[in-house]
Amino acid sequence: MSGPLTIFDKPNSYIGKPVDRPDAKRLLQGRGKFVDDIQLPRMVHGAFVRSPVAHGRILSIDLEEARGVPGVIAVYTGADLAEHVTPYVGVLSHLAGLRSAPQMPLAVDVVRWTGEPVVMIVATSRAVAEDAAALVYVDIEELPVATDMERALEPDAPVIHPDFGSNLAWERTVEVGDPDAAFARDDVTVVERTFRFGRHTGVTLEARASVVEYDPSEDQLTCHYSGQAPHMMQYIFAKHLGLAEENVRVISNDVGGSFGIKIHTYGDEIATAAAAKLLGRPVKFVADRLESFLTDIHARDHVVHGRIAVTQEGKIEALAFDDITGIGPYSMYPRTSAIEANQVLNLTGAPYALENYRANAKVVFQNKNLMCQYRAVGHPIAMAVADGLLEDAAAEIGMDVVEIRRRNLVKDDAYPCVSATGMKLDDLSHHKTLDLLIETMDYDAKRAEHAALREQGIHRGLGLVSMIEVTNPSPMFYGIGGAPIASQDGATIRLDAGGAIHVSSSVTEQGQGTNTILAQVAAGVFGVDMDRVKVTTGDTKTTPYGGGTWASRGAGIGGEATLQAAFALKEQVLDVAAVILQAKVEGLDIIAGHVCDTDGTQRMSLSDLARTVYYRGNELPSDMSPELVATRHYRVSDFPFVFTNAAMAAEVEVDPETGFVKVLNVWAVEDCGRVINPKLVDEQIRGGVVQGIGGAFYEECIYSEDGQLENATMADYLVPMAFEMPDITVAHVETPTKTSVLGAKGAGEAGTGGAPAALMNAVNDALRPLGASIHQMPMTPERILRALGTV
Amino acid sequence: MSDSKMISVTVNGETTTAAVPVRQNLVDFLRNTMGLTGSHVGCEHGVCGACTLEVDGAMVRGCLMLAVQADGTQVTTIEGYGDRAAALRDAFTARNALQCGYCTPGMLASAVEYIEGGGAADRAAIREHLSGNYCRCTGYQSIVDAVCDVIDGASA
Numbered sequence: 001m002s003g004p005l006t007i008f009d010k011p012n013s014y015i016g017k018p019v020d021r022p023d024a025k026r027l028l029q030g031r032g033k034f035v036d037d038i039q040l041p042r043m044v045h046g047a048f049v050r051s052p053v054a055h056g057r058i059l060s061i062d063l064e065e066a067r068g069v070p071g072v073i074a075v076y077t078g079a080d081l082a083e084h085v086t087p088y089v090g091v092l093s094h095l096a097g098l099r100s101a102p103q104m105p106l107a108v109d110v111v112r113w114t115g116e117p118v119v120m121i122v123a124t125s126r127a128v129a130e131d132a133a134a135l136v137y138v139d140i141e142e143l144p145v146a147t148d149m150e151r152a153l154e155p156d157a158p159v160i161h162p163d164f165g166s167n168l169a170w171e172r173t174v175e176v177g178d179p180d181a182a183f184a185r186d187d188v189t190v191v192e193r194t195f196r197f198g199r200h201t202g203v204t205l206e207a208r209a210s211v212v213e214y215d216p217s218e219d220q221l222t223c224h225y226s227g228q229a230p231h232m233m234q235y236i237f238a239k240h241l242g243l244a245e246e247n248v249r250v251i252s253n254d255v256g257g258s259f260g261i262k263i264h265t266y267g268d269e270i271a272t273a274a275a276a277k278l279l280g281r282p283v284k285f286v287a288d289r290l291e292s293f294l295t296d297i298h299a300r301d302h303v304v305h306g307r308i309a310v311t312q313e314g315k316i317e318a319l320a321f322d323d324i325t326g327i328g329p330y331s332m333y334p335r336t337s338a339i340e341a342n343q344v345l346n347l348t349g350a351p352y353a354l355e356n357y358r359a360n361a362k363v364v365f366q367n368k369n370l371m372c373q374y375r376a377v378g379h380p381i382a383m384a385v386a387d388g389l390l391e392d393a394a395a396e397i398g399m400d401v402v403e404i405r406r407r408n409l410v411k412d413d414a415y416p417c418v419s420a421t422g423m424k425l426d427d428l429s430h431h432k433t434l435d436l437l438i439e440t441m442d443y444d445a446k447r448a449e450h451a452a453l454r455e456q457g458i459h460r461g462l463g464l465v466s467m468i469e470v471t472n473p474s475p476m477f478y479g480i481g482g483a484p485i486a487s488q489d490g491a492t493i494r495l496d497a498g499g500a501i502h503v504s505s506s507v508t509e510q511g512q513g514t515n516t517i518l519a520q521v522a523a524g525v526f527g528v529d530m531d532r533v534k535v536t537t538g539d540t541k542t543t544p545y546g547g548g549t550w551a552s553r554g555a556g557i558g559g560e561a562t563l564q565a566a567f568a569l570k571e572q573v574l575d576v577a578a579v580i581l582q583a584k585v586e587g588l589d590i591i592a593g594h595v596c597d598t599d600g601t602q603r604m605s606l607s608d609l610a611r612t613v614y615y616r617g618n619e620l621p622s623d624m625s626p627e628l629v630a631t632r633h634y635r636v637s638d639f640p641f642v643f644t645n646a647a648m649a650a651e652v653e654v655d656p657e658t659g660f661v662k663v664l665n666v667w668a669v670e671d672c673g674r675v676i677n678p679k680l681v682d683e684q685i686r687g688g689v690v691q692g693i694g695g696a697f698y699e700e701c702i703y704s705e706d707g708q709l710e711n712a713t714m715a716d717y718l719v720p721m722a723f724e725m726p727d728i729t730v731a732h733v734e735t736p737t738k739t740s741v742l743g744a745k746g747a748g749e750a751g752t753g754g755a756p757a758a759l760m761n762a763v764n765d766a767l768r769p770l771g772a773s774i775h776q777m778p779m780t781p782e783r784i785l786r787a788l789g790t791v
Numbered sequence: 792m793s794d795s796k797m798i799s800v801t802v803n804g805e806t807t808t809a810a811v812p813v814r815q816n817l818v819d820f821l822r823n824t825m826g827l828t829g830s831h832v833g834c835e836h837g838v839c840g841a842c843t844l845e846v847d848g849a850m851v852r853g854c855l856m857l858a859v860q861a862d863g864t865q866v867t868t869i870e871g872y873g874d875r876a877a878a879l880r881d882a883f884t885a886r887n888a889l890q891c892g893y894c895t896p897g898m899l900a901s902a903v904e905y906i907e908g909g910g911a912a913d914r915a916a917i918r919e920h921l922s923g924n925y926c927r928c929t930g931y932q933s934i935v936d937a938v939c940d941v942i943d944g945a946s947a
Contacts, residue, residue, distance in 0.1 A: 030827075257891045714834040722931040722934070
């Protein structure tokens, strides 16, 4: 190789290196700064009275006793807050026809799900607030409920918003080619299945939390907020509380898990901000675990009837499905609860070359908690349906599941191309990732081993998935639909007088290592050691404007903005250095905190340069006024999203006596473009896989027919624990995205999006010789036994 | 419901006397009264392990013990582990055995207990021991790796 070294291969680059997270030290000392750690002078605490029923009319609310409890500062009903908060409606204009009703922070007149906040108590301690909450009497006339999302569409179902006439929130159909003709051909095998995906939820270990303070002297609202999108919340607080946007500051310091849970508008959080404004003193609200289960957004909840037609040679001739998804009584504000179904339409079968495709999605109101975007939005449904049908079809025609994929996956040299649903795809590597997966897992040996074990009555199975993952969304995702959600992000990098640099970015850190990645990029591109980089994120007052971190956009968008800002700062510094050193700028570089000749000879330290600029500007030419600070913003253009792709496999052992499934192995090969820090990416994928295992086997929000959540505690809602989890093998293919210099896509969704499909396929592989199959998640022991016909 | 009782408790070597509400749990006392916010609250019913800490040498759930029950005891929180957790901290950092860091203090306390109890570098045994501590971010694998690293290093 010849030519100058690039930021990716020069010796002092941090890009691609498994460097440690600088913030680990703090978190390992118990010195994290989470919202509930904040104590402010005169701070008071909120607690909520929540609806005990799924649907009902509020006849009266008796607050007398609650108000009399010593320590109670204020009591608010929905009507009280309606005078101070404007309603919000969760629709996006580009999802044509999507409808939702206006929502208020506390229910007014009608309650529509169990757990909906009805009354807020503010008191000197949370304990006192809860005491008072227990003394509130809300008289509710129960109304008929619509909980089952299929029955909610029937003509005689109770209508949750009578003005709408039905419980259908949104419907979209995509049709390409002539699927009916393809299914009718006599040379195809048609496989038809009904898939059911239970509701689950994020269970962030730190519950939703906010401490809001209001300074009436400046009309300034400051919200310490456990969330992912501070600028979005700044807009929402300002708009709905009647404040100037510049007078709202949202600070998201350490966030104890998010996974998409903490990017939405929750009534109790808006009520907390309203209370702080009305009282002129800090108000803290931290959801307890019961409140989290009842009101943190839920995810999935789909029934999908799917069909695939394949030829004897394994070519997919047609794929079609109808998806029904239940979203609770409202479409969540401001991202809407229709995005998930839209993703299912867009992503199902997208790794494969499809000519005939039809998909219909119905998004349905129901009297359950709201459903909305959670990690890997729509992906587990799309992957499980397409690859579930594909593996079942392979079994029908007697073809190996790897072979049928090889015959249908879009070729690695076919990009750019457009998927059957119209998605622009580029820089993907389905065949390369599949090949590496097969090699990594030693596929043939595993198949032989399983066949031998079957002779001994041991039922193991392998299942695969080939997937694409939506990352780095452009304005086409939300902004185009009118949502106050930035798709661009910014970074400001400043050289300090001591020679360190300070990076301030609008993407946020929730534990995935965003701040580390930004430090790596900035240090490597600009030319200082990583311990000379300080990173600030999560503060609308001090960071550039941007979207925050969701949809795996931190590295791809925030990282590229940081890279561009680092280049710009470097250019400035070298311009100054050239003048001071009377050298040609092309002959200078910055290495390890020093301005150097390009051969590495040190000429002056960055500290000396910065001190000259800041303290002794008289030594510079009068027409030179260096700022030593640069800001750059970046958004993905030309593409609505950047996609990654992955191939994954799971190995399970099913015990037909008990229905228990042991996950023995998961292998994941992802192509997330440029890997900035393999240590962080690998554990992102593993953490994602474990959440996928949760969805596949354990996690489900179980509702009674009348809309009571029956397992709203951590003791009843099963989350994957260390003991049940396997070691997970991760490998990478790196196809950098051409949309940026950095080339990073995203890595956060793939594990959660793909693992459930691989696991379901593995279970069905194990069950097939027993004449059974399952297409419902979570795949509980009882459901496995039902599939086997033993219960 | 405001009944209080005086307690005297030694936390990380420092003895404090305080009036505590009789219904207040230990972790709330440590966090809100003592300002030791390293112990976290995840579920408040003893399942998630985020509030795991040491009382008189035994691991307890800070959310399942009342502050008044800690009267006269020696309590060690994450802030007081010092050198006992130094090797684990290094290994957790090297392995990236944490993400959001919320479960981490409790996870470290359980890992210290396993190692000081003479636990072997046996992945299944470590996984079983740590199964009282939820982590929603990592896949647990890096945590098991970190514990193994410390045990292997100690026995080398």
